[in-house]
Amino acid sequence: xxxxxxxxxxxxxxxxxxxxxxxxxxxxxxxxxxxxxxxxxxxxxxxxxxxxxxxxxxxxxxxxxxxxxxxxxxxxxxxxxxxxxxxxxxxxxxxxxxxxxxxxxxxxxxxxxxxxxxxxxxxxxxxxxxxxxxxxxxxxxxxxxxxxxxxxxxxxxxxxxxxxxxxxxxxxxxxxxxxxxxxxxxxxxxxxxxxxxxxxxxxxxxxxxxxxxxxxxxxxxxxxxxxxxxxxxxxxxxxxxxxxxxxxxxxxxxxxxxxxxxxxxxxxxxxxxxxxxxxxxxxxxxxxxxxxxxxxxxxxxxxxxxxxxxxxx
Numbered sequence: 001x002x003x004x005x006x007x008x009x010x011x012x013x014x015x016x017x018x019x020x021x022x023x024x025x026x027x028x029x030x031x032x033x034x035x036x037x038x039x040x041x042x043x044x045x046x047x048x049x050x051x052x053x054x055x056x057x058x059x060x061x062x063x064x065x066x067x068x069x070x071x072x073x074x075x076x077x078x079x080x081x082x083x084x085x086x087x088x089x090x091x092x093x094x095x096x097x098x099x100x101x102x103x104x105x106x107x108x109x110x111x112x113x114x115x116x117x118x119x120x121x122x123x124x125x126x127x128x129x130x131x132x133x134x135x136x137x138x139x140x141x142x143x144x145x146x147x148x149x150x151x152x153x154x155x156x157x158x159x160x161x162x163x164x165x166x167x168x169x170x171x172x173x174x175x176x177x178x179x180x181x182x183x184x185x186x187x188x189x190x191x192x193x194x195x196x197x198x199x200x201x202x203x204x205x206x207x208x209x210x211x212x213x214x215x216x217x218x219x220x221x222x223x224x225x226x227x228x229x230x231x232x233x234x235x236x237x238x239x240x241x242x243x244x245x246x247x248x249x250x251x252x253x254x255x256x257x258x259x260x261x262x263x264x265x266x267x268x269x270x271x272x273x274x275x276x277x278x279x280x281x282x283x284x285x286x287x288x289x290x291x292x293x294x295x296x297x298x299x300x301x302x303x304x305x306x307x308x309x310x311x312x313x
Contacts, residue, residue: 035071036060038116039107046110051202059103062088073117076108081124093132095295134298136265141255143313146170148253158234159227166249168219169233170263174313176210177267177282179203180242180260186232188224201284208284213312268296 039060043053064071066084081104089097105124112119137145149167156165172183181202190197195212212220220232235242246260264283272279272292280292 033072033074033116034064035073035076035104035107035111036064038073038111042107042110045114055099056103056107059100060107062100063104073108073111076111076117076120078120078122078124081105081108081120085124093295095291133300134265134269134294134296135258136262136269136296136298136301137255137258138266138301139270139313141253142170142174142263142266144253144255145250146174146313148249151252152249157236158229160223164219164223164226165233166245168216168223171216171219171313172212172232173260173263174267175213175216177264177271177284178208178210179264180239182208184231184233184235187230188220188232189230191220191232199284204284204286206284206286215312265296265298268292269298269301272297273302 036057039053039056042048042056043050060071063081063084066087067080081101085097085101088100092100101124105120108117109119111117146167149170150163152161152163152166154162156162158165160168169183172178172186173180176183176199178186178199179201182199185202186197186199190199191212195214195217197210197212199208199210200206201208243259247257250257268279268283271282279297280287280289283292283296285292
């Protein structure tokens with residue numbers, strides 16, 4: 001039976017004339033032809049948030065970087081995607097590998113729906129890798145980072161001293177375990193006089209109750225007197241600038257180098273060390289979710305001889 005796939009005539013590698021073979025080429029239509037370009041325009045095809053589009057573009061760019069150049073939609077194949085996931089698993093966490101796999105398959109199937117390529121015909125498996133132990137700072141190390149913030153000079157665009165802005169940001173991250181984006185979007189008006197608030201997580205859409213510690217609230221009130229503002233920790237610069245400045249603060253503190261996510265993990269781990277099962281609610285995870293233990297709790301800290309004491313840094 002004749003195939004419905006388009007045929008392409010190619011030159012024989014042995015120079016003995018032409019022969020016809022079936023290639024998985026796409027029907028030429030107007031529109032994006034590369035995976036990255038299609039990812040950037042995904043929001044025109046589906047009703048998704050800008051953040052979701054950004055995650056799709058990141059996955060497409062990672063795959064393109066691995067491939068060594070632009071990847072056309074008609075070049076997608078199960079074996080290449082599986083090899084990429086295998087190599088990605090050597091340096092990334094299992095959850096990251098799974099999310100990138102989902103993103104690429106999402107783009108691939110959407111492109112097939114638009115008749116820009118053929119859909120995947122076999123299952124694309126993510127490489128199996130051992131679960132990496134969660135690493136984060138201890139309570140003492142977070143305290144050292146907060147103290148190091150006080151050594152900063154100059155002023156923040158919000159009108160606060162950089163020392164005050166960064167110490168407040170570190171303390172809010174420790175008290176609430178909010179993701180960076182949710183923390184930077186937190187408004188002063190959302191915080192009740194009792195120091196409590198409810199934040200709707202941008203990533204999951206679930207409501208997460210939070211509470212600021214006494215020292216954090218005192219620092220917040222002093223900072224508002226010096227620089228009235230709408231958001232608790234306003235940040236208008238790029239994420240790259242944020243990470244570079246925080247990297248310098250960690251160096252000043254003299255603790256192990258880590259990223260801003262380590263503060264979220266440290267807060268969740270410390271709550272879990274104080275009371276079994278308290279880490280999940282602190283991180284705003286769904287009841288019964290295994291993600292807390294797999295990605296946020298450092299078992300060495302939880303199982304250590306740390307005595308139960310107030311969560312102050």
